Amino acid sequence: xxxxxxxxxxxxxxxFVMNDYNKRASQLQEENSRGSIISSDGxxxxxxVTDEESNEVRSYPYSNQFAHVVGYADxxxxxxxxxxxxxxxxxxxxxxxxxxxxxxxxxxxxxxxYTTINASLQVLAYYSLGDYNGAVIISDPNTGAILAMxxxxxxxxxxxxxxWNTLSNDKTTAALVNRSTQGLYPPGSTFKIVxxxxxxRENPTTYGEYxxxxxxxxxxxxASIKCYHNQVHGGLDFFSSFAKSCNSSYxxxxxxxxxxxxxxxxxELMFNEDLPVDFPYSKSIATASTSLSAEDKMQLSIGQGxxxxxxxxxxxxxxxIANGGTLMKPYLVSGVKSADGKTVETFNPQEYxxxxxxxxxxxxxxxxxxxxxxxxxxxxxxxxxxxxxxxGSAEYSSSSSDSHAWFTGFAPKDDPQICxxxxxxxxxxxxxxxxxxxxxxxxxxxxxxxxx
Numbered sequence: 001x002x003x004x005x006x007x008x009x010x011x012x013x014x015x016f017v018m019n020d021y022n023k024r025a026s027q028l029q030e031e032n033s034r035g036s037i038i039s040s041d042g043x044x045x046x047x048x049v050t051d052e053e054s055n056e057v058r059s060y061p062y063s064n065q066f067a068h069v070v071g072y073a074d075x076x077x078x079x080x081x082x083x084x085x086x087x088x089x090x091x092x093x094x095x096x097x098x099x100x101x102x103x104x105x106x107x108x109x110x111x112x113x114y115t116t117i118n119a120s121l122q123v124l125a126y127y128s129l130g131d132y133n134g135a136v137i138i139s140d141p142n143t144g145a146i147l148a149m150x151x152x153x154x155x156x157x158x159x160x161x162x163x164w165n166t167l168s169n170d171k172t173t174a175a176l177v178n179r180s181t182q183g184l185y186p187p188g189s190t191f192k193i194v195x196x197x198x199x200x201r202e203n204p205t206t207y208g209e210y211x212x213x214x215x216x217x218x219x220x221x222x223a224s225i226k227c228y229h230n231q232v233h234g235g236l237d238f239f240s241s242f243a244k245s246c247n248s249s250y251x252x253x254x255x256x257x258x259x260x261x262x263x264x265x266x267x268e269l270m271f272n273e274d275l276p277v278d279f280p281y282s283k284s285i286a287t288a289s290t291s292l293s294a295e296d297k298m299q300l301s302i303g304q305g306x307x308x309x310x311x312x313x314x315x316x317x318x319x320x321i322a323n324g325g326t327l328m329k330p331y332l333v334s335g336v337k338s339a340d341g342k343t344v345e346t347f348n349p350q351e352y353x354x355x356x357x358x359x360x361x362x363x364x365x366x367x368x369x370x371x372x373x374x375x376x377x378x379x380x381x382x383x384x385x386x387x388x389x390x391x392g393s394a395e396y397s398s399s400s401s402d403s404h405a406w407f408t409g410f411a412p413k414d415d416p417q418i419c420x421x422x423x424x425x426x427x428x429x430x431x432x433x434x435x436x437x438x439x440x441x442x443x444x445x446x447x448x449x450x451x452x
Contacts, residue, residue, distance in 0.1 A: 191303025254301025
């Protein structure tokens with residue numbers, strides 16, 4: 001029995017030590033100063049300092065800019081501060097290092113947590129959102145590393161105690177909610193990526209024969225689907241329907257789909273399912289069923305109706321496309337080191353699995369390229385890094401003029417290095433509003449017109 005308890009304590013050390021009923025956590029915080037949280041480009045995002053009264057306090061040099069992803073240590077904790085607390089309050093420094101601190105009458109230095117977040121990209125993404133609420137997620141599709149995670153509205157973690165009552169009781173702006181991972185939005189036309197995948201699966205050899213004549217709307221059984229701002233797209237094929245983001249054509253496609261097969265695809269893409277991540281998130285919702293009405297089938301096909309998705313989830317689907325169909329698990333922490341540089345933990349990239357075949361991913365990439373070259377994301381058309389993507393203008397009210405602006409995509413097309421997903425609440429057209437934000441991010445990453 002003693003052997004079992006010892007093994008359990010070791011194998012589940014994080015949960016065991018951090019348990020509210022375990023006094024070891026309090027003891028560690030008495031013995032050790034909480035370690036720093038450090039970005040992938042070497043910037044301290046959170047550190048312990050001493051105030052005028054010689055009390056240890058947590059300091060966040062970037063204030064609001066990393067609020068949700070780094071989080072805060074007080075008031076129960078949030079973000080990396082909470083998830084990595086065990087490591088931050090432990091000290092794995094050498095005996096010599098500990099002795100030097102002890103000789104000075106100082107607490108031992110806690111271990112430092114190294115994140116995948118790139119501080120420069122995070123700050124750029126934060127300011128690129130401007131005054132709009134929403135989220136930006138930037139990731140590496142080859143590893144799953146999250147390079148930036150921005151959510152607005154935000155808060156200042158330096159004043160979380162003083163602001164707690166206001167923030168925790170504010171149900172209107174919900175600034176404490178990480179919209180990147182926990183926000184659920186109608187995906188709008190970004191969901192046409194999913195609908196397209198199902199159409200490809202049901203028509204693997206004939207999808208190129210699809211044609212549609214868009215008159216600005218499609219009415220079936222008294223239910224109408226309108227194109228954005230009632231635009232008439234005219235004659236379309238499958239690729240141009242996607243590039244022009246024609247709602248009428250995709251409603252027509254949606255009516256043709258086998259709902260049982262579509263439901264299977266949604267399951268494989270993790271809708272209504274748990275996501276393979278180690279941080280809080282909300283499940284995305286999308287339901288295909290033979291019991292759906294014609295209107296519901298059409299709404300589903302264009303990412304409206306009861307469908308909702310988190311920016312994180314949309315970024316994960318984009319990562320899978322960029323990585324030839326294989327999804328790498330998203331992660332935020334690359335490792336832990338002691339204050340004197342000894343490696344404590346290394347968190348390596350992990351493969352989740354194949355969401356689609358490499359051929360399916362390649363076809364979707366071609367379709368996303370056409371969106372940039374001749375569709376709704378031409379603001380990226382002349383970029384030397386050859387970005388691809390999909391825009392969305394997701395209606396959120398009964399007025400078709402009210403919409404959230406979406407973009408999700410990656411670059412370069414032939415050797416993807418980063419995926420970018422953006423949601424701007426109540427901003428309007430994804431092509432007009434979200435694409436310029438994506439361009440600023442891509443430009444910065446690839447060193448092109450980074451000041452523009």
